[in-house]
Each structure stands twice: as C-alpha cells, then as structure tokens.
Amino acid sequence: MRLYCRHIVPLRLPLGMALSVLLLVATVVPRTTQVLAQKRPSRSALTSHSRDRVSTEAREMVEVASEMVCNERVRDPKGSVPIDDMQSRPSLPVDSTEAVAGAERALRLLPLSQRLVVASLRQLARDYNLTGSKGLNLKIQRAVARVEAVRDVRPDVDSRDNASVLMRNPRTIIFGTIFLAGLPSDEGIISVLSHELVHIADGSQDNLKLLFRAVGNRASFLTGLKIKDQRAEELTCDLVGALTTRSYVSATPSYEALPQRIARALEHNCVDTDEGDEDHLSPRDTIRAILFLRPALSRELVYGR
16 A cells, blocks of 8 residues: 655654543453554564563553544544545545645645754754764754755645655655645644655755664664664654644644644544555554654643643
C-alpha cells in the first residue's frame, strides 16, 4: 500500500476515571487498539524482549491514547480522512473547491510551520544530546536554513493521496489534491507540512542523520519494532509533525477540546488496512511509536488536559 508521504531523492476515557473503566477498555479493545480489526505486526518485526522494555501501565496508556485518536477522528467534523480511504477516492482536480481551500490553508500555515519545525528540531537535538560539537551544530544550522528557504506549496492531481518533496527543488512542497481535501483542519495540515519540512531539512547532505538514528533507536527500544534507516527518518518526520501541532495548539487557544485538536495530527493514520513496508512503519504503529516517544501527548489525549 502506498503510504501518505514519499521522500523523493533523485540522487541518491480519562485515566482519572474508575479503574474498572480502564480494565473494561483493556478487555474490549484488541491489543492493536484499532477501531476495526487489523492485522497484528508479524513476530519477525518484533524483538524478543519488546514486552520487557516498557511498563504495563505505560503500554496501556499508549493503547488507550491510540484508540482516543481514532475515536476523536470519527466524532470531529474536521477529522482527517484515513490515508487508505484517500487512496480509494477518485482523483480531484486542482481547481476543485476542496483542493483550493486546502492549498490556501497550507500556504497560509507554511511560515508558522517553518518556525515551529525549527524550534522542534533544535529541541530534539538538545533532547538527544546532539549539540556537543561544532560539526553537529553546523549540520543543525544547515538544516534550519533549508527549512527557512521553503517558499511554496503546489497542489498536484497525480500525487493524489501523497505529499512529497523533490531535492532538486527543495523550496516547494507538493501536495496531492486528495490529500489536501482529506486534511480539513489547520492541525492536520501543519503536521504534514512539518513532516515534509524535516525531509527538506535533512537534504542530500544527511544533515539530520544522527537525529534520525537517535529517534529510531529510542523508538525501537520502547516499541520492540525494528526502526532504522528510512523508517527512522519517516518516524522522526511524523514525530516533529506531532510536536509542531502541539505547539500550534498551545499558541492558538480555542473552545475545541484539547484531545480533539491533538488527535488531528495523527488521525490520517487511523486506517482499516494497516500495512507498513521497509521504509515506513504501518500507520497505526506510527501512532503508537509517537505516543511512546512523547508520553505527555498520551496523557493529554486520555486526561483531556
């Protein structure tokens, strides 16, 4: 299955409720935490000690929070369309009402997304102790410069349900028109803009290679999944998308519920057909991995504050 983002490189129930509610959730919801029955990851994708690496409480928190994301999607008028649903839809003209509105929203939010991505990359570099040498700092500076140089968003019929960047033209983010129409919220658009900006930041010089490796190693430890190379890059892009969305939510208070707004960064992964490949985790495993990496997001989704 084609996942929602391609990186094209030509050169190379709140927990404060009664305990019985949580036990009921754990009993009724499959361990995969999917709204509809999905295939579990094959045992070959798991390390032998994955269940020993995270406490039962932390794992249950991620399971409940993952389910909250997809439940919020169903309830939310601005909920994102899952990417497998997008794939089944007919192509959408560039001048369609939905595509035009989506492109205008993406272009409007691009400058803000750039600032939030720069802040998130710098914070992650500190979190993973990647600022200790001139060489590492130089790579981060190059990455930041590339993010700040992006100027345009281009809708494209043929890209359909994908967003992408071309390294020969790193100042433009390409959005499939179906994808633009399937992300009706600012939060959903920001998460994908941020994803693509991280690819641009890395560039052909692998500016963020060490960050990708550090995030992948940490996620592998927490989830038991094998997350390295391109998988680590894609997960880091998704992680930054979730972090920038959370920052946007903090900066733009509204009457909408906090879990609803946070969930919009991840809802496009609430698929029925949950499949990954060598370069990507499955969509639902992507949700879980991000929540393992950022427990605060899980708590906010579950507690609502």
